Amino acid sequence: MTGTAETIGWGILATGKIARSFAADLALVPGARLAAVGSRNEESARAFAAAYGDGRTRAHGSYAALMADPTVDVVYVATPHALHLDGARAAFASGKHVLCEKPLTLRTADGEAMVRLAVEHDRFLMEAMWTACHPVVRELRRELATGRFGTPRHLAAELGFRVDVPPSDRMLAPELGGGALLDMGIYPLTLAHLLLGEAEELRGVATLADSGVDLDIAIAGRYPRGAMASLHASMTSWSSRAASIATDLGRVELHGDFHHPRAAVFTPAGRPEQAVVLTGEEPVVGRGYGNEIAEVGRCLRAGLRESPLVPHAQTLTVLRQMDALRADLEIRYPDDPAD
Numbered sequence: 290m291t292g293t294a295e296t297i298g299w300g301i302l303a304t305g306k307i308a309r310s311f312a313a314d315l316a317l318v319p320g321a322r323l324a325a326v327g328s329r330n331e332e333s334a335r336a337f338a339a340a341y342g343d344g345r346t347r348a349h350g351s352y353a354a355l356m357a358d359p360t361v362d363v364v365y366v367a368t369p370h371a372l373h374l375d376g377a378r379a380a381f382a383s384g385k386h387v388l389c390e391k392p393l394t395l396r397t398a399d400g401e402a403m404v405r406l407a408v409e410h411d412r413f414l415m416e417a418m419w420t421a422c423h424p425v426v427r428e429l430r431r432e433l434a435t436g437r438f439g440t441p442r443h444l445a446a447e448l449g450f451r452v453d454v455p456p457s458d459r460m461l462a463p464e465l466g467g468g469a470l471l472d473m474g475i476y477p478l479t480l481a482h483l484l485l486g487e488a489e490e491l492r493g494v495a496t497l498a499d500s501g502v503d504l505d506i507a508i509a510g511r512y513p514r515g516a517m518a519s520l521h522a523s524m525t526s527w528s529s530r531a532a533s534i535a536t537d538l539g540r541v542e543l544h545g546d547f548h549h550p551r552a553a554v555f556t557p558a559g560r561p562e563q564a565v566v567l568t569g570e571e572p573v574v575g576r577g578y579g580n581e582i583a584e585v586g587r588c589l590r591a592g593l594r595e596s597p598l599v600p601h602a603q604t605l606t607v608l609r610q611m612d613a614l615r616a617d618l619e620i621r622y623p624d625d626p627a628d
Contacts, residue, residue: 298324300361312341314575327355370466386413424569439538446477446532449523474522
């Protein structure tokens, strides 16, 4: 690292909505600072640095300039999905570590290529799956593993909201990986993976736009030890954003948006007075992006090249699941290889 042992210099690649949310939480994490921001538009980079920086934050009008900045230890790749691999490749080649926004890439082959690049350059790589770093989800995962709440039999999770944007917006653009599956469906798929284990079978149905982009998708899954899952993602409707797990002893409800919940509550069947409330064994930092930022810092200081909370194998497993669902539902992106 070029920063001190106490402070890690972050560079943010792109200045969109997710980058702004991330930068707001970055300011709350001890030992982390926004060293630089890179955009294709220098005015945008300057405005971002002024809004989220500390007065020393550098603004770069090109991605290449960000990568060359010696004050940057790790780059947060916040570009559209289809550009993630190029951004990470440039960061690794410049000796930077990478936190890459989810999904890591559009398809598994590209994700595997990114992991290979990280290994070849001996750099840290983690998908920015904040749900896996969230204190409530982590505590729930540990408690479920002990059997305290019984054996999970069914998980239900849905995430959706109306996306009212022009067809050219990246959310609806096939060439940028637009659609409900990669933007929203990755969250219920990841939650099920974290809490139930690796899926043994997944089946989906979807409603596609004329462009081929998936607007709504429903997924049924079979998981280890006979557990089942019902997962849903939507770009056309306002879902509850809720998740629950039915066990043979009772029921777990995630309160608030399940991908960054306020709490998880287990209620034994017929005994509501004995409900157990989980709020995490450490505080949520900001909206929750701060916890993944802190995890990257912990890993870098420990000399790790991947996080045990978001290991490469987990990221690639969920990518393979989305590849398989896309193939079954005939959801294709322009650069997908021919069958």
